[in-house]
Structures are given as C-alpha cells and as structure tokens.
Amino acid sequence: MKQALEVAGVPIAPVQLIAAGTTLREAIALVTRTLTAVGIAGAAGDARIMTAVAAGRRTVDLIAHPEAVLNAAAALRLNEMAHRRVRHEPVSRILGEREFYGRRFEITPATLDPRPDSETLIGAALELLDEAGMRDGAPLRLIDIGTGSGCLIVTLLAELPAATGLATDICPAALAVALRNAERHGVCDRLRLRQCDMLEGMSGRYDLLVSNPPYIPTEEIARLEAAVAAFDPRRALDGGPDGLAAYRRIAGRLSDVLALPPNPAWALFEVGAGQAGDVADILADGGFPGARTWVDLGGHTRCVAVKTLR
Ligand code: GLN
Numbered sequence: 505m506k507q508a509l510e511v512a513g514v515p516i517a518p519v520q521l522i523a524a525g526t527t528l529r530e531a532i533a534l535v536t537r538t539l540t541a542v543g544i545a546g547a548a549g550d551a552r553i554m555t556a557v558a559a560g561r562r563t564v565d566l567i568a569h570p571e572a573v574l575n576a577a578a579a580l581r582l583n584e585m586a587h588r589r590v591r592h593e594p595v596s597r598i599l600g601e602r603e604f605y606g607r608r609f610e611i612t613p614a615t616l617d618p619r620p621d622s623e624t625l626i627g628a629a630l631e632l633l634d635e636a637g638m639r640d641g642a643p644l645r646l647i648d649i650g651t652g653s654g655c656l657i658v659t660l661l662a663e664l665p666a667a668t669g670l671a672t673d674i675c676p677a678a679l680a681v682a683l684r685n686a687e688r689h690g691v692c693d694r695l696r697l698r699q700c701d702m703l704e705g706m707s708g709r710y711d712l713l714v715s716n717p718p719y720i721p722t723e724e725i726a727r728l729e730a731a732v733a734a735f736d737p738r739r740a741l742d743g744g745p746d747g748l749a750a751y752r753r754i755a756g757r758l759s760d761v762l763a764l765p766p767n768p769a770w771a772l773f774e775v776g777a778g779q780a781g782d783v784a785d786i787l788a789d790g791g792f793p794g795a796r797t798w799v800d801l802g803g804h805t806r807c808v809a810v811k812t813l814r
Contacts, residue, residue: 522586524579529570531555531579535586542590550595557599558582592730604655607662609685611653614677616740618655622716624806625774626659628798629712632770632809633664638711641666647761648672649702649715649754652740654682654695656714661691668694670710674701674739702750703757711763716774717750719743747776751783755790762812772809780805 522531532551539547556563558581559574574582588598596602596617602609604618605626611617633639644667648657651671661669669691673679679697686692700706702717720741725733732741743749751773762769771792775783784795792810800806 522579522582524574524576526574527571528555528566531574531582538586539589550589553595554585555582558585593735594731597735605659607689609653609655610681612681614675615653615681616736618653621800621806622774624798624800625656625714625772628807628809629772636768644711647710647713650717651682652678654685658685658689658691661694662689670696670698672698672700702753703761706761709763710761711769713771715754719747719776721747748782751786755786758790765813768811768813770809770811772807774806775808777804780808783808
C-alpha cells in the first residue's frame, strides 16, 4: 500500500506503509527505500534503529531474528516513525533520546538535541581539572547555565563523583527533563535546579562554570538545515543579532559567581564555528584574559575556557 505524503499540501514522496505481519528484514528494507527516496543520508542505519525500537527489540536481535514479524502495534509505531523521519525530523527527536558522552539522555521539544560537538566541553573540563590535580575527590561546585536536557552537568556529575551542581534554564519544561536525566544517571542527589535567565539573581560561588548558550545569529536561523531550525527550540539557538549576546551577559556577571582566590575557578563555553576569537575577547574585556580553546571532531574550535588564577 502506498500513501502520498504531503508537506504544506505538496506531495513529497510515496511512503510505503508497513503492514502487520511484515518481517523485520522486509520492514528495514521498506523503510530504507522510503528514506533514501527523500534523500536521507544514512537511511539504512536509521531504518534499523527505528525498526528495532518499534518492535521493542535490540538492534542485535534484528540480525539474530530477521524473519520475526511485526505485530499490528509495532507496525503502527514504525509507520509513525518513518513518516516523521521522511520530514527530516532527527532520529533522536523521534525516539526522544540521544546518547551523549556514552550515556542516554531524554530529550523533548523543550530541549536542544545534544550534539556530539558539545562533548568537547566535557573533555576540556576534565582535562583542566586533571591538570590542576582536582579531578579526583575534590568536592567541586559546578554550575551549568542554560542546561536544556542537562547533558553537560549530568555528565560532569557522573564523571566527578564528589562534585555537586546547579543547573539553570529559563524554561521550566527543560528543567524537568534535566531532572529526569539526573535521576536516570544517579546524580539527582547532587544536583539542584533553578529557573532563571542566564545568571540573573544568582548568588553563591562555583569552581567550574559550563555553558552551551544560544549562539546562532538571529538572521541565520532561517538558513540553518531544516533539521535544526524546525526541531530545536528557537530560544536554545537564538544568540541575538551577532550571536554573541549570551556570552556578553554571562561574562558581565562571571566575577560574581566564580570561586574567589586562593581557589582557582574555570569557565568553559561552547562556541559556534568562527566565534572563538570574539568570545575570548568578550571574556578578556570582562576581566578574564588568556582563554584556551579546544577543537571538536569536525575541526571547529568549539570550546573556549578561562581560568581565574594562573
Ligand atoms: N546545555 C544543553 C546542551 O548543551 C542545552 C544548550 C542550549 O539549549 N543552548 O545541549
């Protein structure tokens, strides 16, 4: 059976409907063809994951039991997933889950879909603490500004078992997701959550601040890949006219929240491609010179960090 799929009234592809009784092998082939027809790179991999999830199986079971059949509920689930993927919705959004630094995080429409690039921040933070001899056993106080799914702070708390953390976000629905992710990864007894805009009204001092703030210049949002602009929350992306508004706001308050001498403190930021120099300048103007940078796996400078004591 074929169904014409329409987006804004325009048919874009015939979607092959998967019927109950279809084998896993056939289902994967059908979904792969459908996704390939609309130009989705990696269609076969996506088809395998979605088929496994729809069938309630692990992906290894697809190889072990290719002739197992989908029941009516599983076929319905797979059809829904395939329809969403045909509209270029990312698989992570369809599944409501994304792996980050080796752990699975719930995501919802209220949260940014964590990107592998952001793992650069985790690597940089652990490297800096290692260098200072503060990675093991130090009761570090961490803060994450604009936590979204909580991927950064939950990962850091999981990697640093003696640390405690505060996660902030302007969006209460995102904080609820971050809390569930903290529970899932066993760190919720060491994490507080707080609804606020950037560092507004913040008191207390922290040893390590991380933030992946919105950094896309407003006018560029419309030109992003469909999968970014259409499915990530706009306020997680929009960094104002030049993309740097959030860095300026955080830099202006940084000295109020970082630990005071004789303790060192670090602030680490994710930056957009090409923004590292500007962000380092903003931090230097705010009294934090000497930024260090880290490059992501795509070759872009992705993390800018400053330290209070050198
Ligand atoms: N901290 C979250 C992440 O890195 C959310 C960031 C955001 O929404 N800009 O994915």
